[in-house]
Amino acid sequence: MTRLWEKGLPLAERVLRYTAGEDHLLDARLVTYDVRGSIAHAEMLAATGLISEEDRDAICGGLKALEADFNDGKWHISLEDEDVHTALESRLTITVGDAGARLHLGRSRNDQVLTALRLYLRDAAEDLAGRISKLRDSIALLSQRQGDVALPGYTHMQHAMPSSVELWCGGFAEAFGDAIEGLGATRRRINKNPLGSAAGYGTPGLPIDRDLTTKKLGFDATQAPVTSVQLSRGKAESALVFEITLLTQDLGRMATDLLLFYTQEFAYVSLAPDVTTGSSIMPQKRNPDVLELLRAASATAHACLDESLMITAKLQSGYQRDLQRLKAPLFRAIDLAIDSVDIMAYLLDDVRFLPENITLDAGIFATEEAYRLVTDEGIPFRVAYKRVAERYSK
Numbered sequence: 001m002t003r004l005w006e007k008g009l010p011l012a013e014r015v016l017r018y019t020a021g022e023d024h025l026l027d028a029r030l031v032t033y034d035v036r037g038s039i040a041h042a043e044m045l046a047a048t049g050l051i052s053e054e055d056r057d058a059i060c061g062g063l064k065a066l067e068a069d070f071n072d073g074k075w076h077i078s079l080e081d082e083d084v085h086t087a088l089e090s091r092l093t094i095t096v097g098d099a100g101a102r103l104h105l106g107r108s109r110n111d112q113v114l115t116a117l118r119l120y121l122r123d124a125a126e127d128l129a130g131r132i133s134k135l136r137d138s139i140a141l142l143s144q145r146q147g148d149v150a151l152p153g154y155t156h157m158q159h160a161m162p163s164s165v166e167l168w169c170g171g172f173a174e175a176f177g178d179a180i181e182g183l184g185a186t187r188r189r190i191n192k193n194p195l196g197s198a199a200g201y202g203t204p205g206l207p208i209d210r211d212l213t214t215k216k217l218g219f220d221a222t223q224a225p226v227t228s229v230q231l232s233r234g235k236a237e238s239a240l241v242f243e244i245t246l247l248t249q250d251l252g253r254m255a256t257d258l259l260l261f262y263t264q265e266f267a268y269v270s271l272a273p274d275v276t277t278g279s280s281i282m283p284q285k286r287n288p289d290v291l292e293l294l295r296a297a298s299a300t301a302h303a304c305l306d307e308s309l310m311i312t313a314k315l316q317s318g319y320q321r322d323l324q325r326l327k328a329p330l331f332r333a334i335d336l337a338i339d340s341v342d343i344m345a346y347l348l349d350d351v352r353f354l355p356e357n358i359t360l361d362a363g364i365f366a367t368e369e370a371y372r373l374v375t376d377e378g379i380p381f382r383v384a385y386k387r388v389a390e391r392y393s394k
Helices: 013-020 023-047 053-071 084-096 109-146 165-185 210-217 227-231 235-262 289-312 321-348 362-377 381-393
Strands: 150-155 158-164
Touching (some): 023 053, 023 321, 109 235, 109 321, 158 165, 235 289
């Protein structure tokens, strides 16, 4: 196996294992995106006369075949491959010969990996937004089923003002709508084309057409100048993980409410048997473990955000190998968000509020009484407030 940077010098096995890290495992999700970026690059090279049309066709056909074989489980990325980029190019060269060896002209592994990653992030953000939309559908259905059920609204963990299932659902529906908008806003950093910036200083002497690959790959802009590309590493990643952190915090707050409502002391809700677990010692127990893990998810997401931000915090300009370590927290946060959104939607489909167990304290209507005095008697709110307060302080 010849890696993209290979110069014929020996490499200690332990160094390969440390420097390759998890990439050969993490990069499986990037195969499709590296193929897509490589095909656009090959088409650009042919359009600018840097390779022949025959070589272009061989490269594009070979890459598509390799992608299909990967999806069929006919090959995988090994430690010896190091990453998806070597895995594809080495197999392509074996398959199509010299044409495959011409593919890397005008690019570096640095802009190649970032191109694949941004294409993946664009899809990941859109996919997650779609899943959140389905979660909002589950919330809407719960509101339709039981929206008129009265609930106490809490401040300081005490009954404060009257609420309802409709209002409770509506607050979270808006929060998750905001999450969708936040994910959309990450596109500003994600959807810039880094391809052609190479190792960070362009491709001197080569008439490449970066705007052509921008168009072919659906990027909003060509990232320029070329020196800005490596400075941008980690920013789109952190922006996405930041939105995921906010999302998981809202999921955690919903989970916390439901956990409280599910206690025997409250018994405001019932959960479907298939979303609860049992105790290894107490025969009577059904535990809302899913909600507890949802509550904890934001801690993991926040840790991923901190990790991402700290990796890039004090790097000098230009490429540094530290950036490789961005993948693990990024992918972990994305996978956690997908699983958490999907499981909450599933759980909510069978949540039932139990109005017979929900009692509102009489004092919960005190603010409404004060408002009524203002409108009926025309007195100032502070006067009405004190009058009502005296009644409840006796």
